Amino acid sequence: MPLRLHYNLEKVSMGLVGAIIVAASIGGIVEIAPLFTIDETVAIPADLRPLTPLELAGREIYMREGCYACHSQMIRSLADEIDRYGPYSLAGESAYDHPMLWGSKRTGPDLARVGGKYTDVWQVDHLTEPRSVVPASIMPRYPWLTAPLDTSNLSAELATLAKLGVPYDADKIAHAEADALAQSRPDSDGAADVQKRYGAGVAVRAFDGDPAELTEMDALVAYLQSLGTQTAAAKALMAGAGP
Amino acid sequence: MRVSLTTNERQVAIGLSFALALMGLIMAAAARHGPMSVHGIMAMALGLGLVFRLGGVLYEDPPASPDRDGHYDDGPTRAGITMALIWGLIGMGVGVWVAALLYWPEATPPWAATSFGRLRPVHTTGVIFGFGGNALIATSFYVLQRTSRTRLADALSPWVVLIGFNLFCAWAVTGYLMGETQSKEYAEAEWYADLWLVLVWIVYFVLYIRTLARRAEPHIYVANWYYMAFILVVAMLHIVNNLALPVSLLGAKSFTIWSGVQDAMIQWWYGHNAVAFFLTSGFLGMLYYFLPVRSGRPIWSYRLSILSFWGITFFYIWVGSHHLHYTALPYWVQTLGMTFSVMLLVPSWASAGNALATLNGAWHKVRDDATLRFMFVAAVFYGLSTFEGSFLAIRPVNSLSHYTDWTIGHVHSGTLGWVAMIIFGAIYSLVPLLYGRETMAWPRAVEWHFWLAVSGTLIYVVSMWNAGITQGLMWRTYNPDGALAYSFLDSVRAMAPFYLLRTIGGALFLTGVVICTLNCRATMRSAGQRQDARDRPLAPQPAE
Numbered sequence: 001m002p003l004r005l006h007y008n009l010e011k012v013s014m015g016l017v018g019a020i021i022v023a024a025s026i027g028g029i030v031e032i033a034p035l036f037t038i039d040e041t042v043a044i045p046a047d048l049r050p051l052t053p054l055e056l057a058g059r060e061i062y063m064r065e066g067c068y069a070c071h072s073q074m075i076r077s078l079a080d081e082i083d084r085y086g087p088y089s090l091a092g093e094s095a096y097d098h099p100m101l102w103g104s105k106r107t108g109p110d111l112a113r114v115g116g117k118y119t120d121v122w123q124v125d126h127l128t129e130p131r132s133v134v135p136a137s138i139m140p141r142y143p144w145l146t147a148p149l150d151t152s153n154l155s156a157e158l159a160t161l162a163k164l165g166v167p168y169d170a171d172k173i174a175h176a177e178a179d180a181l182a183q184s185r186p187d188s189d190g191a192a193d194v195q196k197r198y199g200a201g202v203a204v205r206a207f208d209g210d211p212a213e214l215t216e217m218d219a220l221v222a223y224l225q226s227l228g229t230q231t232a233a234a235k236a237l238m239a240g241a242g243p
Numbered sequence: 244m245r246v247s248l249t250t251n252e253r254q255v256a257i258g259l260s261f262a263l264a265l266m267g268l269i270m271a272a273a274a275r276h277g278p279m280s281v282h283g284i285m286a287m288a289l290g291l292g293l294v295f296r297l298g299g300v301l302y303e304d305p306p307a308s309p310d311r312d313g314h315y316d317d318g319p320t321r322a323g324i325t326m327a328l329i330w331g332l333i334g335m336g337v338g339v340w341v342a343a344l345l346y347w348p349e350a351t352p353p354w355a356a357t358s359f360g361r362l363r364p365v366h367t368t369g370v371i372f373g374f375g376g377n378a379l380i381a382t383s384f385y386v387l388q389r390t391s392r393t394r395l396a397d398a399l400s401p402w403v404v405l406i407g408f409n410l411f412c413a414w415a416v417t418g419y420l421m422g423e424t425q426s427k428e429y430a431e432a433e434w435y436a437d438l439w440l441v442l443v444w445i446v447y448f449v450l451y452i453r454t455l456a457r458r459a460e461p462h463i464y465v466a467n468w469y470y471m472a473f474i475l476v477v478a479m480l481h482i483v484n485n486l487a488l489p490v491s492l493l494g495a496k497s498f499t500i501w502s503g504v505q506d507a508m509i510q511w512w513y514g515h516n517a518v519a520f521f522l523t524s525g526f527l528g529m530l531y532y533f534l535p536v537r538s539g540r541p542i543w544s545y546r547l548s549i550l551s552f553w554g555i556t557f558f559y560i561w562v563g564s565h566h567l568h569y570t571a572l573p574y575w576v577q578t579l580g581m582t583f584s585v586m587l588l589v590p591s592w593a594s595a596g597n598a599l600a601t602l603n604g605a606w607h608k609v610r611d612d613a614t615l616r617f618m619f620v621a622a623v624f625y626g627l628s629t630f631e632g633s634f635l636a637i638r639p640v641n642s643l644s645h646y647t648d649w650t651i652g653h654v655h656s657g658t659l660g661w662v663a664m665i666i667f668g669a670i671y672s673l674v675p676l677l678y679g680r681e682t683m684a685w686p687r688a689v690e691w692h693f694w695l696a697v698s699g700t701l702i703y704v705v706s707m708w709n710a711g712i713t714q715g716l717m718w719r720t721y722n723p724d725g726a727l728a729y730s731f732l733d734s735v736r737a738m739a740p741f742y743l744l745r746t747i748g749g750a751l752f753l754t755g756v757v758i759c760t761l762n763c764r765a766t767m768r769s770a771g772q773r774q775d776a777r778d779r780p781l782a783p784q785p786a787e
């Protein structure tokens with residue numbers, strides 16, 4: 001009987017089209033739609049801060065260079081991963097990430113909590129020539145990151161993200177370019193404003209060692225040093241869970 | 244070029260090419276600098292090139308002969324196969340190169356465009372979309388016409404699809420080299436390229452439906468269901484996953500509208516169904532046509548083909564979450580993904596089994612005919628990689644395999660063993676037919692290619708299994724005192740021999756592709772006049 005039905009369906013092209021669309025929609029709808037309604041899917045931690053403009057620029061360089069092809073940013077809830085990389089990643093931690101950079105391959109280690117693990121100098125040396133600090137490394141070198149950073153688009157980018165729900169207010173958007181510069185110049189006038197706008201926990205340093213020029217290296221290192229530091233929620237959860 | 248267009252069609256084609264050039268000019272002028280302007284210039288050059296090419300022959304060449312409508316329209320299929328081979332060489336050439344870089348990172352030249360992270364998506368896009376996509380489009384036109392016994396609904400839209408699709412691939416790949424990427428795996432191309440692909444895909448779908456509507460057979464053959472599922476579902480996945488807000492209409496940068504965990508789920512809903520509907524469904528269509536034709540045996544079971552078709556179409560959509568086990572994705576979604584992945588084995592093996600059972604009674608041909616052997620091996624690897632996939636989707640297994648080279652091994656047992664092999668089988672079946680010859684120009688070279696491909700695949704896959712399991716075990720091994728036994732770097736060091744082996748396996752496979760391309764070129768250059776007696780006769784066409 002069902003065979004008979006199918007026999008007839010095969011004669012109607014639009015019938016097949018309709019049936020394919022229905023069959024191929026159900027799974028996605030059941031699995032994806034609830035993710036937007038269930039609150040606990042993404043409990044956004046109260047202390048979660050968005051990236052500063054400089055860190056955002058660094059994130060874009062991270063994407064541009066395809067670092068995500070070798071590095072994950074998602075610590076699974078498995079004992080060995082927690083021991084190796086730190087508290088497992090929470091959904092809320094990437095709530096402001098458009099797109100997420102969880103990754104699917106660990107040719108290199110997970111970077112979700114790499115912020116603060118190394119000094120800026122180590123990061124700069126490592127990115128310029130990984131084998132100068134880790135002789136057995138197979139990571140590529142990135143000597144071209146000394147190029148000056150283009151900040152002209154940052155305000156518009158913050159504004160776009162704000163439309164998508166990332167908490168960048170008018171003040172942050174208006175000062176995006178200035179903040180990017182100031183974050184790498186601890187002695188400049190704007191430096192305090194960056195921390196005022198993004199929180200006292202934000203690092204304000206000459207990340208590549210040279211405050212005179214704002215480079216792509218500044219941005220990327222600022223981003224790497226921010227990873228895992230945007231909220232304390234995961235650490236708090238692990239501490240609460242006890243040993 | 245053996246394009247046979249009427250004068251009127253040539254005029255329309257010139258108009259379209261001119262519009263393309265204009266669009267390119269506007270893009271380039273609006274963006275002024277950066278990747279988008281380069282892409283504008285590329286579109287403009289392509290459009291102008293086509294205008295000149297077509298303009299040159301507008302009135303000179305004799306218009307398409309009046310008996311054109313008495314033949315199948317195979318020009319686009321020929322061009323599509325050529326493009327598939329070119330992309331295959333590019334994509335796999337880059338594949339071997341990035342494989343080598345993982346063994347020999349010092350070889351990275353000091354130019355940004357040649358860095359591993361930028362080249363890897365060139366490899367994946369080049370092989371999946373360029374090589375696989377062109378092969379799918381080319382064979383879908385061929386199969387659609389034969390099984391419907393009608394010409395394609397019009398002469399222009401297949402060219403629009405083919406040229407438009409290749410422009411998309413070229414935009415995507417050159418974009419990565421310039422650092423333009425959305426970073427979503429298999430959907431890295433930026434927003435305007437995505438929009439362009441939507442347009443191309445609509446033309447493709449409409450062409451398919453219009454041609455089906457003219458069919459002279461009451462039934463729509465199985466292969467066409469699979470091709471149709473490929474066209475429809477890929478459109479759905481592509482649109483949803485790529486929804487993005489451009490920072491400005493004058494630049495390439497955009498932000499996906501999805502974030503965090505929702506983005507992850509949508510990305511892998513897309514990602515795995517790109518596997519399902521790009522790398523599986525369409526290629527099953529290819530299998531269901533070329534395997535019976537080449538072996539001279541009808542498909543073993545009609546019932547089984549129905550079961551597996553709807554099983555695959557329905558189950559696959561649920562499995563994306565198996566890419567996110569133990570992550571921040573809610574547990575119940577992971578469990579659903581795992582469950583459906585295991586159930587998916589039933590329709591997958593039904594397809595593979597159906598293909599192998601079809602060969603019953605034709606085993607002597609499998610032994611003697613390397614072309615049929617390509618298809619046989621493809622079906623076997625299809626069975627193997629789906630079994631492996633269902634196994635990897637089980638949560639505890641995935642805790643070991645995820646993030647490791649085991650995934651890469653699984654990927655390439657599917658893509659080299661299944662996708663590439665079925666493509667070669669189809670190409671070796673088609674090229675002699677399309678160029679009026681009895682056989683390929685160098686029939687012995689097909690045999691060489693076969694053994695290079697099989698040994699390359701085995702070396703690749705086995706070395707990656709070893710690599711992945713070693714990695715996974717090293718990462719989770721504890722000393723008796725409760726400390727982790729190995730540093731990450733220890734696992735990196737342990738990979739070196741496997742990465743070297745993989746590079747060698749890949750190089751063997753690539754050598755096979757080079758031979759295939761040269762063989763096809765030689766065949767195309769010595770085209771004959773032979774009409775294929777086995778080709779299904781075209782049904783009498785209604786006057787247009």
Ligand code: HEM
Nearest residue numbers: 335338339341342367370371651654658662663749752753
């Ligand atoms: C000459 C043969 C090939 C070689 C040497 C090769 C090599 C590679 C390498 C080195 C990677 C990166 C692995 C990593 O990041 O650790 C890769 C990834 C990939 N390749 Fe290939 N490849 C070949 C053919 C193909 C073909 C024909 C296809 C598809 C039709 C394909 C699809 C993919 C995909 C989808 C990935 C991404 C896997 C993932 O992210 O998990 N490859 N390949």
Ligand code: HEM
Nearest residue numbers: 104518522565566584587629632633635636645654657658
């Ligand atoms: C029953 C069918 C299949 C199932 C259940 C399945 C399951 C899986 C699983 C569990 C993973 C690993 C996810 C992870 O840990 O990150 C995976 C990855 C992958 N599979 Fe399959 N697989 C199937 C068939 C195939 C076939 C036939 C192909 C290719 C033609 C394929 C291509 C891929 C690719 C490209 C990836 C890598 C995605 C990425 O991480 O970038 N799969 N599959």
